[in-house]
Amino acid sequence: MIHPMRLQKGDTIGVTAPAGPPDQEKLQRALAFFNELGLRVKLGRNIMKKLGFLAGTDEERLSDLHEMMADTKVKAIVFARGGYGTGRIADRIDYELIxxxxxxxxxxxDITYLHTAIRQQTGLITFHGPMLASDIGKNDFDPFSAQLFKQLFIPTQLDYTEVISPLKVYAPGEATGQLIGGNLSLLVSTLGTPYELETAGKLLLLEDIGEEPYRIDGMLNQLRLAGKLRDAAGVILADFAEADPTVNPSLTLEEVFMDYFSAFPGPVMSGFKIGHCFPHFSVPLGVNAKLSTAEKRLLIEPGVR
Known part of the structure; x- marks a missing residue:
């Protein structure tokens, strides 16, 4: 795996919108956060574009991404928001450039699609964390979430325990492996493509928003039938926001998780504040991590060098 170089004060970060169009007011409000970290910000040339549910055409969004990757003065790319659209450009990304x-x-x-494709095509470690318009620019963006950006300046081993949030064990055990995953619906959308998620021997992180239990059940079943759950060494069930059922009767989310993970051969825990939530515990993807249900702990190696 390739560890990106750590940031230093005075470095420039690039901001692009490879999926949906960002709220411009929240985007501008978020810029002050990076200035306070001692960073300069370069906005993508097409960051103001809108094309329906997309932040401009595929060519415009792809051009911004490639321009930031090629600019040697840009040391990091932090995306403006998710939404929808990264899968549309995955087959046109210049992975050799990355x-x-x-x-x-x-x-x-939605950046989950890029995390998966970039890691599997290049070996680059990427970061699952809050974005400008969808998180940082909001009034309720919290200090704990902000603090997690420090891992970009100093190589840091992350230690997630119940000090941060209550954790529930669905299957006991301990496993070490590469931390992968992200948004459940995006991971399912990679199946059958050249960027299909590889889970063998890895710790699989899952989160989502706005998906009620029957929908989550359907996506977990698709991962099961594709062998992706069977191959994983362990599963980290992170935040599933806005998952209350609207159909009646319905299984609860916990019942769905019990159905898929109570007999899992490796460790499975839920309750991690990773995803569409505050606080948002940011993590590097592609690094080695250890999940222990006995200790109720997730240890994650540093993502930068």
Missing amino acids: RQNPKIIWGYS
Whole structure:
């Protein structure tokens, strides 16, 4: 795996919108956060574009991403928001450009498609964390979530325990492996493509928003039938926001998780504040991690060098 170089004060980060169009007011409000970290910000040339549910055409969004990757002054790319659209450009990304210019790539939600494709095509470690317009620019963006950006400046082993949030064990055990995953619906959408999620021997992180239990059941079943759950060494069930059922009767989310994970051969825990939530515990993807249900702990190796 390729560890990107850590940030230093005075560095420039690039901001692009490879999926949906960002709220411009929240985007501008978020810029002050990076200035306070001692960073300069370069906005993508097409960051103001809108095309329906997309932040401009595929060519415009792809052009911004490639321009930031090729710019040697840009040391990190932090995406403006998720939404929808990254899968549309996955087959046109210049992965050799990314491999030759490894730098920090930070985002989540729809960015899960890019995390998966970039890691599997290049070996670059990327970061699952809050974005400008969808998180940082909000009034309720909290200090704990902000503090997690420090891992980009200093190589840091992350230690998630019940000090942060209550954790529930669905299957006991301990496993070490590469931390992968992200948004459940995006991971399912990679199946059958050249960027299909590889889970063998890895710790699989899952989160989502706005998906009620029957929908989550259907996506977990698709991962099961594709062998992706069977192959994983362990499963980290993170935040599933806005998952209350609207159909009646319905299984609860906990009942769905019990159905799929109570007999899992490796460790499975839920309750991690990773995803569409505050606080948002940011993590590097592609690094080695250890999940222990006895200790109720997730230890994650540093993502930068």
